[in-house]
Amino acid sequence: MAKVRGAIVVDIEKCKGCGVCVVACPASVIELSPNVNSKGYHYAEPVNHDACTGCTNCAVVCPDGVISVYRIKN
């Protein structure tokens, strides 16, 4: 059965930890990290990466445009 799988890459240094992507993800893939970047922001990271479908919702809504999305069908 063909299944769509996705993955995201967050530009951690440019993420401002706003959390808008976290609530936009229908698959609850993203959380804010307990760690911070050099600006002190708790950056976004995919913690449930296997659930990602590559729908691009997180990237579309990110005010700082720091998420890239990849998708494959297998």
Added chain:
Amino acid sequence: MADNISIEEIIKPENLVYAKTGVMTDNITSYCPGCGHGTTHRIIAEIIEEMGIQSETIGVAPVGCSVLMYNFMDIDIQQAAHGRAPAVATAIKRLLPEKFVFTYQGDGDLAAIGTAETIHACNRGENILIVFINNGIYGMTGGQMAPTTLEGMKSSTSPYGRDVAMMGNPLKMTDIVATLPGTYYVTRQSVHKPGNVRKSKKAIRKALEYQKLNKGTCFIEIVSNCPSGWKMEPVESNEWMEKNMFPFYPLGDLKVPAE
């Protein structure tokens, strides 16, 4: 078997489906975390890329948080005196009619000091796009009450909430310009959720396509948030906006072309 594909195998250039457009610069924006300005900039830049008009587009920046727009978008941008963006855009478009010209203004700029320029540009039907970010507050200067601040809404100059008996009613600029014969397409959108971002993007694209056909003024309000000025977490500010801003500034088209 197929399910065992690793994340590393997915993250390959040929599988890329979304990345920041090159029409945005690599500079980190000066906007607060979660602010809709960044999202709106990005979708404008994406449309410019998709339409292939990077060298043919001229933006006019306001005074306010987005005064530094030229640092974030890799297109020609003229920064205008406070509120005067539609007048400056008028001149640019009349001198260079083949260019795509848009203004980008907040409510402090467009709905207060720039009310006259806005209304008259729309009434003349200048062939420009006006993008109006309405977050009901003066963000850059410290969260003061704006003409668009909701009744009862707290700001640094209305700490007990806007009292309309003393401070007047919030101004619906978009409704006003929709009544003017010069406007061709007037809509109110938001960028706080993926579906809304996609709708806003479609609206901006439509407006630029109408501009190509010399249809008159297109006016797009983006109801947005100001997490810092509203003193809320970004996600909380978006929820507050849905609950409080949208009933007064309802999303949707106010004026659409007849055909």
